[in-house]
Structure formats: C-alpha cells, structure tokens
Amino acid sequence: MKFKNILVLMIVFVLALSACAPKPAEVSDDLPAACQEDAFGCAVIPAGETIKIGMGAPMLGDYSMFGIDISQAVALALEHDDGFEGWTYELIAEDTGGAPEGGAAVANKMVTDPTVAAIAGHIFSGSTDAAMPIYEKAGLPMMSPSATNPDLTTKGSTVFNRLAFTDAAQGAAAADLLFNALGFTKIAVMHDGGTYGQGLADVVKAAFEEMGGEVVGYEAVTPGEADYVAPLSAVAAGEPEAVYFGGYAAEGIVMMNQWSQAGLDGVLFFGCDGTFGVEFTDKTGANGEGAIAASLVPPDSEEKAAFDAAYAAKFPTKAGELSAFTWSSYDTGGVLIAAIESVAFVEDGKLFIPRGALVEAVRNSDYVGLTGLIKCDAIGECNASGPAFYQVVDGEWVPLAAAEE
Amino acid sequence: MASGYPLPQQKSKLLLHKGWGSEVTSPSFHVYRSEIILMINKLKNQRLTLGLILRLLLGLAVVIYLGWRIYQTAFGEGTYGPDTWMRFLITGLVIGGMYALIAIGYTLVYGILFMINFAHGEVMMLGTFAGYFVLEAFAAIPAPTVANPDLNFLNAQPVIALVLTFLVGAGFSALMGYMLEKIAYRPLRGAPRLIPLISAIGASIFLQNAAQLLFGPQRRQYLNPDFLWRGTGWMILVGGKEVMLTYTGVFSFVLSILLMIGLFIMVKKTKLGKSMRAVAENKQAAALMGIDVDSVISKTFIISGILAGAAGVMWGLHNGLFNHFVGFLPGIKAFTAAVLGGIGNIPGAMMGGMLLGLLESIGPALLGIDFQLKDVIAFTILILVLIFRPSGLLGEALSEEKV
C-alpha cells in the first residue's frame, strides 16, 4: 500500500514540476522595434548563452550512422565560424530514432527554447514532414542536407529548404544518362524499400519507360538480410544491360559483392548518391569496378581537403565514411550561419534575431560552399548544381566520361 | 489393490466385438477393422463447429491459390531458367542454415525456461563483433614468407585463423549468454511467465545500445581470409548457365549442418543432454533426481550462445557488412523458425530454420510476388501451419501448464 502512495505523489510532483518548467521568456516590452513588427518575434539570446542551431536526427538505432555523421559535420561548421560579436554557435542534435513521431517530439522541444535560431535538418524525410508544421507555426527556418522526398517542397512551406537535390532531379538525370548517353534499352530497377530508395527507383522507372526503354525487373531488397542473391538472381533472369539501385551504401556494397554470385557478371551497377563514397570503393574492392553513382561529393578543392583533414582529426571516422552527406551538412551549417549573421543585431547586451527576417534570409541565401553555389528557388530547392555522375575506375571514383560530352 | 490380476488390457481391444470372455481369433484383421471403425465414429461425433468450418474453408482457399500461382509460374511465363532456381535453392539453404542455428538457441532456452529469449539476436551480434576483432588482429600480425613478403597471419595459416575466430566468437557469445542468464533471468526464475519476457526486451535494448556506444555506429567489414573471399566460389553448370557455389556459402552450410548434428548427438547421447531434457520436462523432479538445475540452465544458455556466436561469425563471413543492429532481424526470423518447427523441439528448430530460409528465397519466385514481400509469405505460412497444427510441425501438443 505504501509503495503505491509514493508513486502517486511522485507523478503529481513531476506533473507540477513540468508545469512550472521555464516558460518561454515573455517578450519584454522594451524589445527593439525590429522584433515587435516581425511576424514571429525574435530569438533572444542573453550574453554568455550560445546561438543554438537545432537538429532532429536518428542518433540511435539502425540509421544512427547518418545522424552522427551529419551532426558532426554541422558541429564542425559551427566551430569553424568565429561567432558573431562574442556569441558562439552551438548545435543541439536530438535523437528522433528515424521515426516521424520522434521528429515531431524534437520539433516541439526546439520551438520552446528561445535561444534556438534555426534548424539544420531534419535528416530523414519522414521526421522532416512531421516537424514542418510545428516549425512553420514558430517561424524557425529549416535547411535539410539529406531529406530528398520531392513532396516536401510541394506543401508550400515558407520555412523548409533543402540542400540535397530531390529524387526527381536525380532520377531524371540518371534515366537520361542510362538511355541516351549509355544507350541501354533493357534495365532493371531495385531499391531498399525506404522513402529515399523507393522514391528514386520509381522516378527512374517512370522516366526510363517514358523514353521508350524497357524495365525488365523491379525488385526490393530488405536491409539487414544475410544476402541478396535471391532478388538479384530474379532480376538477373530478365538479362538487363544495367541495374539501377536506389538506396544506401550498405546495401549497395553487399549487392556488389554478390554480383557475380547472382549471375549478373558484366551487367552495369548504376547507384545513386546514397551509394557514392569512399566506403563503397574500399569495401567492394575488385567487385566494385565499373559501378556508376551520382555524387554529393564536391569536386576536389583545397577547402574540401582542409575540411576532410579537420573532420578526421576531430572524429573517429573519415569524412564520407559514415554517410555521403558529410560535405552538404558542412555547407548547411555555413548557409545558416551566413543567414543569421545577416539579420542578427545586438542591443543592450542581448542578441536579437528576428525570426521572420531570418526565414526570408535563409530562403534567398546565396552562399558558395564546398558543394558549389547554394541558391534557393521560390519553394526551397537550394541545390543549383545538378547531380554529377562518377564511375569506379580501378578503385577510384572518376568523373564519368560519358557525362561530359 | 488389483495386483496380480491378469491384465486383459492387450486383449480388450481385440475382443471389441466378441463380447466378454470368448476365445481370441487371429488379431490382424480385426485390429485394423476396429481402428477404422473407431476413426469413423470419432469423426461422426466431432461436431462441425463454426471454427472448424472456417479453418476448412481457409485451407481450401490457400491450396487453390498456391496451386494456381505455382501452375502459372511453372508453366506460364517461365521467367526463371533452371540456373536461377538453383541460385534460389543455394541461397535459401545457406540462410536456412544460419536461421536454424539461431533458432536452436531459442528452442533450447524455451524448452528449459518456457521463455522467449528476446536478447538472443543481440548475443549473436556480439559473436559477430568478437569474430571481427579476432580477424582484424590476425590480419595485423605480419607473417612474411620468402614468396610473399607482406603476407599476414590470416592468409599464412587461414585454417588456424578461422578456427580461432569461430572459437573466440562462439566463446564470447557463450559468455554473454551466461551473463545474460545470471543477471537478467535468474532472479526471475519463479516469476509469472511474462515477467522474464520484459526483462529479455530490456536486456536486448541494453546490449544493442552498448554495442553502438562501444564500437560505434558504422558498418564494419569482415576481413575474410583469401581462400574464403566473398563472391568467389566453384562454378557449376546448370541448364547451360554457370551458377556459382560460393566458398563462404558452402562453408556456412556445411558448418551449420555439422553443428546441428553435434548438438543433436550431445542432447541425445551425453549426460548433460539427458539432464537438459529432464529439466525441460520437469524442473522439480529433475532437482530431486540430483540434477543441479541452475548449472544445467546456465550450460543451456552457454550452448545456445555458442551456436548463436557461430552463426554470427558465419553471418559476418558470408554477408561481409554488419553493425550493432545486425542481430535484430535474424532474431525475429529465427524465433519464427523455432515456432514453425514446434517450439521446444530441437529437430523442429532445425527444420523450421531450413524451411524458413528456403521459403524466403524460393517462395516469392514460386508465387510470382516481388521479393519485398518475402517476409509476408514467411509469416503467412507460419500462421497457416499453426492454424492446422497448433503446436508447430514437429512440436508435440504441449500439456496445459506448459503452454
């Protein structure tokens, strides 16, 4: 009997405690003029606090590679910037577990913290979709390096922008390359059953068939299986000239290693930006020869080399090893910082960032980063440069010759 | 009280129709007749309940659907040549072997404690990690020879390296199985049946996250010794085309069959096997017979850990890529296989594992459905089997309190 009473009192206590949790600081009336007439008010950051950038990413569970890699890259970007008049930036990466429900929970948390200025992400399309309406209400600008689901930008949201090029853009370019440049007429399309993978596969299938090509096999692999020989052999039976795979590097690598086992010798493996990266080449070794993939990796430049070195020094894995979105995440950090610094102003010891102005600043940002020019269009697609295609030639990713001409 | 009384028992069935006390006629004919009559009477008395009709209808519908799909794929489009069917068979057997090993782990634990060991998949994952570190260590030890200066120990003595990898992998899993039982399940020995299940779920979440925090989230690659490199194998000619029998696949399949036979002999012949069966049957009685129940249960967890560890290392060698989440999916699949074969029954688990492996690779092709739905087929077959044989394929009808 006694144990129960303690529990009841504890719950009531927790409820009361959460009730008097730090309420969002009432907007004191002596706010500077800019904040008062701004639609969403201002992010108020007292001295000594940091300008917080929020992020909802899968830090735990099966897809934790993406969450950890992207959060590390953005944190590095914030570190490289020397702050704004004494205020430094800080990244708060919260775990969404890769599920929309987690995305909405993180969004609600970010919205209540007045010192959060902008959101880098979210990472997965599902949790981005769930978080968008919440950020829309609060006026928190979003810049996602990796959410590629095309309908995200069709919902007319003012706050959402993304660096990653959409599945539509990449799929169309890939299909065109397959049909026209490489001249294939019979291809097979595979995907890993995820939002990203299946989205891409559907776009390529439709585009290829539209151009008159024939798609002989359309199969899915389930991540985490012992081997994919069965679906690969089923696809091999249709004797395709090439196999397009939408999905991440992990499944791509296993498929490449079982390529000959499934009787697909000599058939071209055409991956997507998820399969691109140094991990693919060194884990497939000889099997990976000739594979093609779209790339997020920027062309080599000394800033990229400097970034890779800094990344390897600070974190246990090399850039691009955990996921292919490392460099676009670094640029996301850069874009957000540029936008914040363009609108923020200091008044009597406190930093004010008018949220409405920040949303516009992010929407029409014009920033040259590692991955080239970043300029957002009206609906938030900010990746001007289209996908570049690379091919593995004796163990190295080399720009695909066919794409040039 | 009725001691010494001649037991007419054997005869009673024979005298079914002769009434009391008359002479015995030749047994052969009468016995069969009476059996048949008993069968007919039994059916007559069986009331046609709603459930029974439903099940018959469902069975009929499934048989018709299967027949139609098989007919269509076999004689209809015929998209898959014999070589593709052979590839399905090979991959089915290889995966089946691994599922069987893990399923035996589930069945052993269930047989003894009547508890679904949810953390078994994680024990397998830890075995995979242990094997990975051993292979990395061997690869780092240089063993240069005149012919090949940069030869490492792994390729110098591949056999010893492999044996040690399996020993360490299985040993580490066994240790983990033992610790799991000692910490998470022993205090709950007397608790009602659902409590250890939640403790197992907690342990599974803990081990998964511990592995991610310890070894990092990235997918690591198994360094197979050269002679066992993934993607290489013998070429056999089937229907005019070459089909590859990969070294890792054959190695895994053969090893899993050997392990299964070894376990079967151990359970049937050795003293420990006998005591395990005794404890499974009745813990109190076994204790009275002088069997140290706790040590037998710990040994059971060790054995199931060994098998899971071996399966983990095989998984690494065959698939190549793994991370802290590798144990989740095979855990569920192996549990399904164990139940399909009849939970608590070791040959059942072996058969269930093999069947599930084949079902997953051949099923979708046979029924002409795309491979994404192979799990749907696996679970549907499981549900159908359990509807018509509620105790699994080989499972005996567990008595009331055991279920």
Add this chain to the structure above:
Amino acid sequence: MKTSLTKGLRSGIVFGIVFIFLMLIGFINVGADMVGDISSASAASGAGGRLPVGDLLIVIAVFGVFCGIAARSKSEEVQWWSALLGGLTAGITAGLLMGVAIWLVGSLSLDGVDFRTYLPSLNPASIQYLTFYSYPQSAGLTYLMYMAIFSVAGAALAWLLSFRDWLAKSWNSCKTGLGGWFEKKDVSRIFSNQWLMIVVFLAAGILLYFLPLAWGSYWNYIMGTVAIYILLGLGLNIIVGYSGQLVLGYVAFFATGAYTFALLTAPTPHGIEMNLWLAVGLSILVSTLTGLLLGLPILNLRGDYLAIVTLGFGEIVRILIRSDLLTSLTNGPKGVTSVGQPNLFGSPFSDVNFMHLLMLLVLIGLFIAKRLKDSNTGRAWIAIREDQTVAQATGINTFKHKILALLLGAAFAGLAGALFASRNQFTGPEDFTLMVSVNVLCIVIVGGMGSLPGVVLGAFVLKGIPELLREMADYRLLVFGALLVVMMIVRPEGLWPARRVRFKRSHADPDRQDAVEVEV
C-alpha cells in the same frame, strides 16, 4: 573472515569491470560533467579546455563507496575489522583493475595508438582527462589508492548501518512514522466515503484542465504521447491483462487506425477529405475488423504460439503498408502527409486543445475499462486468464470472449491510431515498427497486469523516462534498457498491481459493517 574476503573480491571484480565498461563507452566523462553541473562551482572550465579533474575524483570516490557497500551488504554479523578487510579487498581489486586499464590505455595512446578505429568514444582528449592530464602510471596509482580508501569507507558505512541498536531503530522508526502518515492518507481509503471522492475528482479535473495551459508545447507533446500510449495500454490491457492472451502484434491495429484516418482525411493519395469525427469512427471500425480478421482463425492457439502469430501479423501489416503492392493505396514508404487536424469552432486545434481532447478520451477509456473489469464479462476474462479449460467447463464461451477482448483492444488501438495521425499531421511506416507493440506490452506488464492505474503509471514511466533522459543524449536507451531489467527484478508484480474488488455486504448481513474498500 573468509566469506567477507571472497565477497570483497567478487564485488571488486564486478565493480572494476563495470567501471572499465563505462569508461569505454565514455559514460565516465558524462558522469563527471553531470557532477560538474551539480557542483557548478567549476563551471568555468575553460582553462585550456581541461575539464575539472575534481569531478572525476568525486565520481571515483562515489564508485569506491558503492563498491565497499556491495562488498559488505550481505554478510551477516561480523566483527568490524573483517568487514573493513572485505571492503579493502574489494577496493584493491577494483582499483587494480581500473588502474591497470587506465595505465594501459594511457601509455598506448601516448605512443600514438589510435583507439578510435575500434572504440570511438576513446578519443585522445578523454584519455588525457581520464589520466588526470598526467603520466598513466601515476594516474593508475591514484585510481588504486582512491578506490581502496573509499571502499573501506563504504564498508565502514555499511557496517555501521547494519549496527543493530539505536542507529537502525531510529532509521526504521522514522520510516514507519512516515509510512504511518501515509497509511492514514492511504490513497484507496479516500475512495471510501462519497464526499471526499467527489472533492478529489473535482480537484483532479481542475488540475487536468489547467496543466496543459501551463506546459510549453514540448511537455504538451510528451504528455500527448503518454496519453495516446495510455489508450493503447488500456486496449492491450484488456487483451493481455484481463483475458491473458499474449499479443505481440498490437501495432497492426494501431497502424490500421492511423492509416485509415490519414487516408480518409489527407488530400494527397485519394483526396477524400472526409469529416474528421466520421473518419475517427471509421478508423475504429476498420481496426476492429482487422482484429476480427486476425482473431477468427487463430484463437485456438495459446501462449507463445499466439505471441508469434500476432507478431507475424504485425510485421505483415507493416511490410504491406510499405510495399510497392499497395503504394497506390498507402502511398508507400513516403507516408501520408498533411493529415486533417480537427478544428474547434473554426480555428485549428492548438496543442492545448489536443491535450484536453486526449485527456477526455483517456478518462472515458479508463471509465470503460473499469466498468468492463468489474462486469460479468470482466470476470469471465479473468477466469479465462486463470484457467481456460475450467472456465469453459463453468459455462463461459471462451472463443466468444477471447474474440471480444481482441476486438475491444483493436478498437482502442484504432482510436489511438487516429489521434496519433491527426496530431502529427503525418504518418509513415517507420512509426509502426515491432518496438511499438513491445513498448505497449512493457507498459501493461511494468504497470501491473490487469490494473488500470498500472497502465497509467506504466505509460508515464515507459514514455516519460526516455524523454526525461534526453539530457543523457546517446545513453538514453542504454539506461532505459537497464532500467527495464532492474524494474522487473525489483518489482515483478508491477508498479500498481491489480487488486480484486471487495464487495459490499450491506443487504445480506446488515449488522456486519465490514470496512469496504473499492480499489480503482
């Protein structure tokens, strides 16, 4: 003497290994930061990026004390010196283990070995911090010394504590005193007389009304998820708690409810955009039908066979929703976006109104579950849970009642699914994994099988704690898993076990006024 030595040795080894494990996953640094935050004296730790070493010493000290207590706790009446000896051995063994480990790691990392390829949380900065920014050998010795001293102190403390007379008595007396006060204020005693109950309910109602207004949107969201999981818990409680059928595929009904509501109200795939309350009703109906579809063929199964079949059914539903086969119906893995949100007199639902709606539905759910539990059907369910064959022999049509339990559970899940979809305005297949059914099962069992307050408490604990642990960042689920195991060992019957209702004897025997307690 010998027992305390072996006990000390064993506890020393255990604590040593645990410390090394925590060090390898970087938990020691997090622990030290927490100590740092609490003491907050050394907040300004910017001296060349070197974290305050004091916090680390405090962590080791605490570790040592616990090691000493563990070495001492169970041995019976023993002189003080052998108790201290036991503590010392424990301290030394643990200290040795930790010292050697630190020395090894420190010296290896000094001559350039990079652990991070295999153990990522051992980055050079944290290694230096663990070796007190000094030589590994001296760090090893400090560990050894600290552990020895503090575990002896711990052993002494434990020995003192077990000192029978005045110390223990005063401790027990204040415990009982406190307990006594509780007894008088016993929660279930309140329910006895009518007026007090009404006052309590009114106060609770007002509190429940005003709480969401005070909560920020984050706590509203968390409490909303807790409310949805309470509804799920109530549903599963009818299936598992009352009628004893172990169902592991409960997410199937949750998913059907959510998807039916989403597809009926979202513009994208089909553009039906039906009236919301009708859509909620339809989604409850559809998930009940799925319950019937699942239930009819498999209800003669029992125990773990039923568990795996329902788990399979849950997986089938999840895979089908994601599959290409049904992409035209369920929009495939992309999920359904902009699901309709109910509006209150025109204006769309704010999170506060949603919270009120959820609280109202939870109360209704509790009311229905309470009535069902004490009804004729409730008793039949519990009889089925106790002993199915005898229940059937006493005249209960077990097949009908088990199906009824499954359908009611599915209805609850359908309602919860609809609310879940409309609250997030998005629903995707990743939300309906096996872990959801596992979580709801944990809620029912951790809370206490078949007890309604247990479900409420379980939902608070199972959904609240991971959010509270958000500060622990990556260690959130690790601690949650460990907590589950500990909770099942400490309190297997659940937080608030079900207690049978006592009956009034007013009419049969007027003169015997038993103390009547109606337990919620």
Add this chain to the structure above:
Amino acid sequence: MIAAVQASQVTKCFGGLTAVNTVDLIVPKGSISSIIGPNGAGKTTLFNCVSGFYVPDSGEIQFFGQPISGLATHQISKCGIARTYQNIRLFKEMTAVENVLVGQHHRMRSTWIEAIFHTPRYYQEEQKALEKALELLDFVGLSGLEDTPAYNLPYGAQRRLEIARALASDPALLLLDEPTAGMNPQETDEMTAFIKNLRDTREITILLIEHDMRVVMDISDQITVLDYGMKIAEGKPAEIQSNQRVIEAYLGPGAAALSEKFRRKKTLYAYS
C-alpha cells in the same frame, strides 16, 4: 424413473489404451449414484466424457434424452451439468465470491455494453447474482471468507468453494470427483452429510467418484463398478458388497473364496 444421464456403449481410447470400453450407465434422476473401481479403471475418463472434456470415440451420452456427447464443455454446462475436479482447479487470483459469480456466468443475460452503461437490467442482475453467491457461500459454510482470494483458503474450504461454484449455475446434474479426497474423518462426515443434504434440499442428481468405501456405501443409491474400462457390476450398495467380481477386482483373484469364509462369520473384513 427418468434417467438423468444415459450413456450407451461409450468407448474412449488414448492411442492403444482403451480407457473406457463399451460402458452403459444409467443415472436415475434425483439419485446419488457413484462410480467406484481400482486406480486406472477409467472412472475419471468416463466422468470427463459425461462432462464433455473428452469426446467419446463411440457410443452416445444423453442427458434427459438430449445427446450431448459431441458438444463443447460450455454448451454441456449450459444444459445443466456442473462438475468439480479431483485436484482443485479454482480461479486462484479471484476471491471466493467471484469464483461463485463466475459459476453463474452463463445464467446472466447482460452483455458487456450494458455493463459499461450500468443499465438497470444489468444492475439488478448483478445484485441478484451477488445475493445468490453470498447465500450459496453461507450454504457451503464459507460465510466469513467471501473476500479472501481462493489461494488463501484452507483445503477443506477450497473443496466446498468448488462445490459452491458448481452449484452456482443451479445444475440438474452435479458431478463430484472425489469430494472427500485428502480429508480427515471428521471433515469426511461433514461432507457426506452435506452431500445428502444437497440431494434432499435441492433435488439435484449427483454422480460421484469416491475411493472411501464408507462414504460410498453410506450415501449412494446406486453404485457402478468399473475395472480396466469395463463395467463389471452395478446395483445397490448391499449387492455390490457381496458381488464376486467386485471383490476380485479389488482384492485380487483368490480373495472371493476367502471372503466367502468370512461372510459366514458375518464380519466384513474386506471393507474395514
């Protein structure tokens, strides 16, 4: 006399073993008839066939003329057959009152929907059931213990609670499976008196399995003797005591001659 239970040529086999072999049994209405026989004679199997736990392989069981051999146990219980068990199988977690209330389950018409809204019919029915349950508990002598969970009750009380639960569905036929097993003589006498009182006050037909000869001989109107699944004798207690085959079944082959010698001395050694 109307036959409450009529079993004709009932046979039940388990694999090779025939537990019950073409047994005919007639239980007249309102009588106390008992089935006796050595261990393993098939008494409980026959009992289970009557109460529907087993479906007999062949032969027919009629209850007041209505065939019940293939029905499910809850349908048979609805026809008015209630039983107790050799090893007590109460609902342990439930209190005594609730066990009896569960007994009345199939008599109650209110559905779960009415239970939620506490419709007047539901409320009255619950109150009536509760009163009947309390009255039954008083009848079996458990008046003070109605709130204790079943596992806390003493052995004798659990036996009586099981009978109370069986009586709760006011059956026409009550099957008692060794009601006095494990009881001391004083409790056995109480139980015998109780059973007799039961038959007289509530005119329920009672079918009994019992090993204690004094109880059987004392209260049964008709005794059937089974041995190795076959019926070897049937009739009044007096006839059964002197029947050769019964003695042989119990005391072994030579015993019949021996007992004849003693019979002349009018001492009933065989049944001390």
